[in-house]
Amino acid sequence: MQVSIETTSGLERRLTVGVPAERVDSEVDSRLQKAAGNVRLPGFRPGKVPMKIMRQRFGQGVRQEVLGEVMSQSFQEAVVQEKLRPAGQPSIEPRTLEAGKDLEYVATFEVFPEVDLVEMKDFAVEKPVAEVTDEDVDNIIEVFRKQQGSWDEVERAAQEGDKVNIDYAGTKDGEAFEGGSAEGSDLELGSGRMIPGFEDGIVGMKAGEEKTLSLTFPEDYHNEDLKGAAVEFAIKLNKVTALTPAELNEDLFKLYGVEEGGEEQFRKEVGENMARELKNAIEGKVKQQVMDAVIEAHEALEVPRALISQEVDVLRQQTFQQFGGAAQNLDLKSLLPDEMFAENAERRVKLGLILSEMISQFELKADPDQVRATIEEMASTYQEPEEVVNWYYSNQEQLSSVESKVLEDAVVEKLLESAQITEQECSYQEAIGQARPEA
Structure with missing residues (x-):
């Protein structure tokens, strides 16, 4: 197999691949011979159809099938040989497909970029410092009373x-x-x-x-x-x-999952939930600033258009699902055009590539104890926490998403070691309002 490679622009590569004719022709003959044993044609005994007739009747279809498979297999062999990492599917342009001649085609595709990490130190992070006061608890309980009023x-x-x-x-x-x-x-x-x-x-x-x-x-x-x-x-x-507003009584407490302990337990659980929300909000605010600094430091990193396009599709589908997603036969690209998601998609792809390289270079692993603690914290807001924990551990996709979050948080902690952190005292409401999740 002959392979030549050309860099067309940035991350785009063009492979010209030549495959010996024998590889295609021998596979075509092999499949026709196997098929001849099962083919029934008028005028021929079962299994006795001559190869000449088999080629006339089925040769073209079998050859097309073999050509597709050989191009796919040889492309994979070529990128391994050339030590390339394709990002997305290649565009294949056949050049020679005739029987008896070497197969030749051109594959155009993008590759993953080499991520050269920039040393990050002394970047500024402002960390909100707040606590949940009795007045904050009173305010939230009043909101609950109005909601049920x-x-x-x-x-x-x-x-x-x-x-x-x-x-x-x-x-x-x-x-x-x-x-x-x-x-x-x-x-x-x-x-x-x-x-x-x-x-x-x-x-x-x-x-x-x-x-x-x-x-x-x-x-x-x-x-x-x-x-x-x-x-x-x-x-x-x-x-x-x-x-x-609803009365502050057992009926209201039960609506919010407090079956026993009366008002004292109700206030306690409301306060704990608020403290958890505050902790997550502060962590989210800090993480957002770290991620902004990561993007700024690696602004020059070029990312494959194919990956951006894939991420746009993911964001489009997520948006559609958030707004119901039940209607059928909708042209989502017209309803939710690429431009709505392109900037966010590029940011997410770039962050993913950088964080992946950081995880590798920092030699970070998803600590099982931290994964467990994260899942238990998420499950604590449900009435049957143990069932939620078991669900995560029985669902590999969901478990992997938690492991990814734990790894991201580990990167953030690592980078914060070199950051200039300024604490900013604020109220509970201000801290909650400041935080926004990482896109």
């Missing part, structure tokens, strides 16, 4: 936070405009659903009252005809309902 009709004037039922009709220059009117519409005051001034204008109204609001649409409103337009809304308030 009831909306009851009231006779008083509407206040921010109430829900109102209204009829409204909008006009521009005295003419109704599309989408500007509704009857029996429910609206939570303070939600920001309507244009500025609309919800504020309803505050203070009572059921049965009517009012006309003179308002202006924002300059950046999505409807071109209404951008910056002066309009009027005639509003009739039909009903006001106010939220009555």
